[in-house]
Amino acid sequence: MLFSSFEFIFIFLPLSFFIYFFLLEKRLTTGAKGFLVFASLFFYSWWNIAYLPLILSSMLFNYVLGNSLNENFKKVRIHKQTLLTFGIVANLALLGYFKYTDFFLENFNLLFDGSIPLLHLALPLAISFFTFQQIAYLVDSYRQETAEYDFLNYSLFVTFFPQLIAGPIVHHAEMMPQFASKWNLVKNYRNIATGLFIFSIGLFKKIVIADSFATWATAGFDHTEVLNFIEAWSTSLSYTFQLYFDFSGYTDMAIGAALLFNIKLPINFNSPYKALDIQDFWRRWHITLSRFLRDYIYIPLGGNRKGSFRTYTNLLATFILGGIWHGAGWTFVFWGFLHGMALVFHRFWKNLGFTMPKLLAWFITFNFINITWVFFRAKEWEDALKVLNGMLNYNNHFQSYEKYFYEISFIIIGFIIVLFFKNAMELIKFSPTKGKIYFKPTILFSIFSSFIFVISLYFMFTTKSSEFLYFNF
Amino acid sequence: MKNMSQYKKFILYFFLFSCMAVFILPITNIYIDRYRVFNAVINHKYDTYYWRKDGKWEFNHNDRIIPMSFLLNNKHKFDSFIFGNSKIGDMDVRQLGPTWYKLNYNSANMTEHLHNAKLLIKNINVKNIILTVDLEYFYDLELSTQYKKSVYPSNTLAWFYFYRKYLFKRIDTKDINFLFHKDYNIVQKTDYFIRTKSNDNRLFIASNSHLKHVNKLTGLRYKETTFVDNKISKTLSMIKELKFICKQKGINFTMLFVPFHYKNMLQANPNVINHIKKELVSIDSFYDFTLPHNYLVNNAFWRETFHYTKALNDDIIRKLKHEDEICPKFGTLLTPKNIDLKLKESFSLYQEILPSLLQKDQQFFPHPLFKKKTNTPILSINSDKIRKNCLNYYLVKENK
Numbered sequence: 001m002l003f004s005s006f007e008f009i010f011i012f013l014p015l016s017f018f019i020y021f022f023l024l025e026k027r028l029t030t031g032a033k034g035f036l037v038f039a040s041l042f043f044y045s046w047w048n049i050a051y052l053p054l055i056l057s058s059m060l061f062n063y064v065l066g067n068s069l070n071e072n073f074k075k076v077r078i079h080k081q082t083l084l085t086f087g088i089v090a091n092l093a094l095l096g097y098f099k100y101t102d103f104f105l106e107n108f109n110l111l112f113d114g115s116i117p118l119l120h121l122a123l124p125l126a127i128s129f130f131t132f133q134q135i136a137y138l139v140d141s142y143r144q145e146t147a148e149y150d151f152l153n154y155s156l157f158v159t160f161f162p163q164l165i166a167g168p169i170v171h172h173a174e175m176m177p178q179f180a181s182k183w184n185l186v187k188n189y190r191n192i193a194t195g196l197f198i199f200s201i202g203l204f205k206k207i208v209i210a211d212s213f214a215t216w217a218t219a220g221f222d223h224t225e226v227l228n229f230i231e232a233w234s235t236s237l238s239y240t241f242q243l244y245f246d247f248s249g250y251t252d253m254a255i256g257a258a259l260l261f262n263i264k265l266p267i268n269f270n271s272p273y274k275a276l277d278i279q280d281f282w283r284r285w286h287i288t289l290s291r292f293l294r295d296y297i298y299i300p301l302g303g304n305r306k307g308s309f310r311t312y313t314n315l316l317a318t319f320i321l322g323g324i325w326h327g328a329g330w331t332f333v334f335w336g337f338l339h340g341m342a343l344v345f346h347r348f349w350k351n352l353g354f355t356m357p358k359l360l361a362w363f364i365t366f367n368f369i370n371i372t373w374v375f376f377r378a379k380e381w382e383d384a385l386k387v388l389n390g391m392l393n394y395n396n397h398f399q400s401y402e403k404y405f406y407e408i409s410f411i412i413i414g415f416i417i418v419l420f421f422k423n424a425m426e427l428i429k430f431s432p433t434k435g436k437i438y439f440k441p442t443i444l445f446s447i448f449s450s451f452i453f454v455i456s457l458y459f460m461f462t463t464k465s466s467e468f469l470y471f472n473f
Numbered sequence: 474m475k476n477m478s479q480y481k482k483f484i485l486y487f488f489l490f491s492c493m494a495v496f497i498l499p500i501t502n503i504y505i506d507r508y509r510v511f512n513a514v515i516n517h518k519y520d521t522y523y524w525r526k527d528g529k530w531e532f533n534h535n536d537r538i539i540p541m542s543f544l545l546n547n548k549h550k551f552d553s554f555i556f557g558n559s560k561i562g563d564m565d566v567r568q569l570g571p572t573w574y575k576l577n578y579n580s581a582n583m584t585e586h587l588h589n590a591k592l593l594i595k596n597i598n599v600k601n602i603i604l605t606v607d608l609e610y611f612y613d614l615e616l617s618t619q620y621k622k623s624v625y626p627s628n629t630l631a632w633f634y635f636y637r638k639y640l641f642k643r644i645d646t647k648d649i650n651f652l653f654h655k656d657y658n659i660v661q662k663t664d665y666f667i668r669t670k671s672n673d674n675r676l677f678i679a680s681n682s683h684l685k686h687v688n689k690l691t692g693l694r695y696k697e698t699t700f701v702d703n704k705i706s707k708t709l710s711m712i713k714e715l716k717f718i719c720k721q722k723g724i725n726f727t728m729l730f731v732p733f734h735y736k737n738m739l740q741a742n743p744n745v746i747n748h749i750k751k752e753l754v755s756i757d758s759f760y761d762f763t764l765p766h767n768y769l770v771n772n773a774f775w776r777e778t779f780h781y782t783k784a785l786n787d788d789i790i791r792k793l794k795h796e797d798e799i800c801p802k803f804g805t806l807l808t809p810k811n812i813d814l815k816l817k818e819s820f821s822l823y824q825e826i827l828p829s830l831l832q833k834d835q836q837f838f839p840h841p842l843f844k845k846k847t848n849t850p851i852l853s854i855n856s857d858k859i860r861k862n863c864l865n866y867y868l869v870k871e872n873k
Contacts, residue, residue: 189480196487441483450490458498461641 001046003253004206004460012043016161017260024185033152033179036261040161044125051124058094059158062087062134063151069141084142088135095131098123103328126165128325130158132292137172139296146172153179162258166250168268168288175263184262194428194439195259197449201424202252204452205245207459213242213414216407221377225386232390234407239377240370241414244273247286252424264437267425273369273418276361278342281369289325293318311347316340326376331384335375342368499640505648508620509534510542510639534621536578541589541625544574548597556586557605560731563783568790573601580622583610583711588624590715594722601725603793604715606759608733608741611705611749700745709752716756727793728759729804732785734778735770735830738763739823739839747816750807758808760792764815765822766803770830 001008016039023032045052065087069080102118109116137157140146149157149172157175158164178184220227220235227235248269258265268287275281282290298318304311316337323336356364371388378384429438503511544551551574555566558581566573576589586604593599616624620642626632712728719726730750738746746763753759762785768774774782788798798804807815820843827843 189484193480193483193487196484441479443482443486446483446486447490450487450494453487454491454494457495458641458643461637461643 001043003250003257004203004456006460007046008043009203012039013257013260020261021187029185030152032185033156036161037152037155037159040156040159040164043161044159044164047125048122054094054124055126055130055159058091058130058134059155061090062138062158063154066134066137066141066146066154069138070144070146080142084138087138091131091135091138095127097121098127100324100328129166129169130164132169132325133158133172136169136292136296140172147176149176160258160263162254162261162263163265166247166254168251168254168266169292170265170288171291174266178263186262188262190437190439191259191262193441194437195256197256197439197441197445198252198259198424198428199256200449200453200456201427202249202254202256203456205249205252207249207456208452209414209417210242210245210249211459212410213238213245216410217242217377220387221379221383227387227390229390229394230404230408232387234404234411235387236370236374236391237411237414238407240273240373241411241418243373243377244269244418245414248423255424267430269423270425271418271423273366274362275365275369276358277365278339278346278368281365282339282343289322293322297321308351312344315343315347319343331375331378331381335372338368338372338375498642498644501644502640502642505644505652507534507648507651508538508639510538510635535623537585537589537622537624540574540576540578541592544576544593545596545625550574552597552599553601553603554590554593554599555603555605556590557581557731558607558609560607560780561605561786561789562780564786564790565783566790568787569794577605578622580609580613580617581607582613582615583708584614584616585624586610587711587715588616588627591718592625592627594718594724599722599724601727602715602719603727603729604712606712606728606730606753608737608746608749611708612699612701614704614707700742705745705749705752709749709756712753713756726757728753728757729789729793730759730761730763732762732766732769732781732789734775734781735823736778736834736837738769739827739830739837739843742840743820743823743842747820750816751812754807754809754812758806760789760804761807761815762789762792762804764805764819765826766800768800768803770826 001012003009016036020032020036020039023029023035041052041055044055065083069083069087098121101121105116105118108114137146153176156179157170157172160170160175163170216234217239220231220238251265251268255265255267266288270284270287272281272285275284298314301314301317302310303314317340319340320333320336323332323334323339326332326335371391374387374391375384378387427439429440430436506512551572553570553573555561555564555569555573555575555577557564557575557577559577559579561575561577562579564575564577566575578585590602620639623635623638626635716726716728718724730753750761763769768781768785768788774784776782784799785803788800788803791798792804805815824843827839831837831839
């Protein structure tokens with residue numbers, strides 16, 4: 001079920017909200033949480049019920065293993081490191097089987113001239129997200145950083161529908177206390193108002209902005225052989241904006257929907273295209289993934305504690321893995337490599353004490369990101385190279401600017417929004433450190449949010465919304 | 474507490490403003506009603522269509538919903554229906570009787586016909602149904618989702634989708650132009666039987682521009698890959714279902730195969746056409762107007778290779794009424810007994826005249842199964858005299 005679908009907005013979300021709080025009002029706390037788990041699994045199964053057993057077994061397996069790793073669970077005598085290795089390998093094997101088997105077979109066939117048939121497996125929805133979440137849980141259990149959670153809360157942590165499909169990648173330490181807190185068991189009008197406000201912004205970002213950019217991005221990437229200079233740039237920029245508005249729109253909707261249930265999800269975007277360097281970009285883009293990569297890959301590899309060379313190789317390795325996480329393809333690997341290299345170069349530059357004017361810094365950073373998204377989006381190497389070739393070849397014939405009036409206008413609007421407007425989190429004055437919201441509900445905000453909500457509905461009525469891009473990762 | 478009431482107000486205003494805003498679009502759409510789906514019943518605007526100010530005609534109204542809406546609101550006016558597509562657009566069904574109604578729409582298919590027939594039978598005391606069968610029905614089965622082609626809703630859920638679709642249609646520049654009659658003159662016809670002007674020569678004899686058009690066309694409509702077995706059988710089963718319903722309800726059911734220009738007829742695989750006809754005859758005997766005839770090989774009776782002139786439609790009516798046709802031997806009743814013989818005859822006749830047809834038109838690509846055999850002149854099917862008589866008849870009639 002898509003957040004931007006009628007069944008979600010008008011049936012699933014209101015029903016879940018009312019039943020959940022009705023059960024809580026009747027003091028049926030366990031029943032209410034159980035209902036929320038059931039609703040989340042229903043939400044997940046709407047896409048394909050065949051994968052329901054997969055998420056259920058993954059959840060049960062990791063819960064049992066996590067408890068075994070926890071110090072409080074005295075009965076288990078197996079070596080903990082073995083248990084952790086087993087847990088991580090099992091999780092990665094599951095992810096690898098569904099996500100990387102065909103990629104591996106393709107390359108094997110290519111390298112050894114083999115003819116092993118591909119499996120063409122459908123990627124179970126959200127597998128990359130719930131696998132990472134649970135690996136983090138296992139590692140923290142091994143580090144004795146988890147408490148003894150009950151299964152219902154754990155199930156809610158994994159399946160809670162606002163974050164289930166495409167993140168934010170939540171950490172048990174920030175979610176479990178919220179599920180356990182008694183303060184969160186009563187309706188909170190502040191959270192409801194804020195939730196509606198953010199949800200409307202997210203819906204508008206996705207339906208109106210991202211889906212409009214999607215038209216040009218898709219058209220461009222589907223016809224890479226005939227792109228002229230203007231078309232190539234409008235294709236790449238359209239995708240750059242589509243991806244941001246799509247994913248951040250999804251995240252806003254997730255945060256908004258979660259707030260209705262008094263759950264605060266972590267911030268995932270903080271105006272990333274305002275970034276002045278690549279490190280700054282990764283502190284603003286898909287923040288929860290960056291956090292995961294830092295805490296569970298970069299730091300365990302040694303981080304910056306083992307000298308400059310190791311720091312650089314750790315950075316590169318982390319980002320190549322980050323690239324592979326996004327998709328099974330060499331274009332994703334190369335995208336990760338480029339970002340890793342950029343971070344290495346940036347660190348080297350910073351160590352030398354160099355600086356540059358802010359405008360130039362922004363220009364270089366944004367264009368680097370824009371160009372690397374071409375590899376991220378392209379289905380094949382050739383497609384990426386053709387788009388880049390079009391972007392570099394100014395002499396490429398194009399008829400007139402008038403033909404591209406809408407694309408260019410939209411791209412200008414896109415720039416204005418991402419560079420000069422406050423993001424949703426800034427609007428609600430969310431303090432990530434305190435975990436508090438200082439949103440002031442004014443009539444103006446009320447009119448604004450209902451206006452963008454209705455415009456989004458109009459767009460939903462008349463056009464079929466596309467899936468969120470991160471559903472594929 | 475003061476803060477809480479502020480949040481409550483915010484939520485209240487959010488829903489209030491949203492509800493208000495949500496209703497603006499439906500109201501505007503009802504007011505403009507470009508497809509005439511909301512006002513169809515009230516004003517009986519059956520034949521509302523638009524002449525653009527640049528002189529070109531543009532089809533905009535929904536030609537599926539409007540007549541159905543009209544019929545269901547005038548249940549006692551009609552009891553006999555002829556179903557078809559744009560080919561029977563010029564057919565004057567009043568010749569069959571005052572209670573006959575022509576339910577045709579462009580690019581119609583069998584799914585739509587069955588849908589509408591079921592609705593009519595459910596709501597009206599239907600006595601006669603004539604189904605005009607076209608080859609198009611055997612590869613185009615889908616109900617259209619276009620605004621001007623959606624079918625009349627048949628149940629509550631369909632009505633829900635209908636309102637969702639038309640009430641929340643995005644307003645575009647065309648709507649604004651309609652609202653202010655900027656690019657269009659809206660023509661409302663009160664006569665719902667005949668769509669085109671009665672003094673239009675094109676009704677009977679193709680104009681010079683039509684003839685040019687026909688000659689230019691190479692008849693590429695039916696390719697070898699056009700017809701797929703499962704679609705053919707689905708259409709046949711729908712026809713069977715309609716026949717079954719008619720039998721159950723005691724409704725007279727007649728079926729006819731509409732005429733085809735020779736370029737289209739000979740381009741299609743004859744085995745496929747014969748298979749369809751044999752299956753059709755197993756459902757019911759039917760009038761076949763595709764068998765070789767002067768009408769089909771003479772461009773004078775065609776607007777292009779798909780749409781024929783009113784002359785053919787008039788003779789079809791005469792055939793159905795068992796009256797003498799203007800051009801004799803047009804249309805043959807195919808029955809299980811005679812079908813093999815007739816199809817064989819038809820095939821050999823086409824084979825015979827093929828060389829002459831090819832001589833007449835170099836840009837014509839008949840199916841390989843129609844092997845060249847002899848060099849029989851085209852007019853061996855009908856005498857030259859009859860042909861001239863036919864043409865004269867209509868020319869004289871039109872001049873009067």
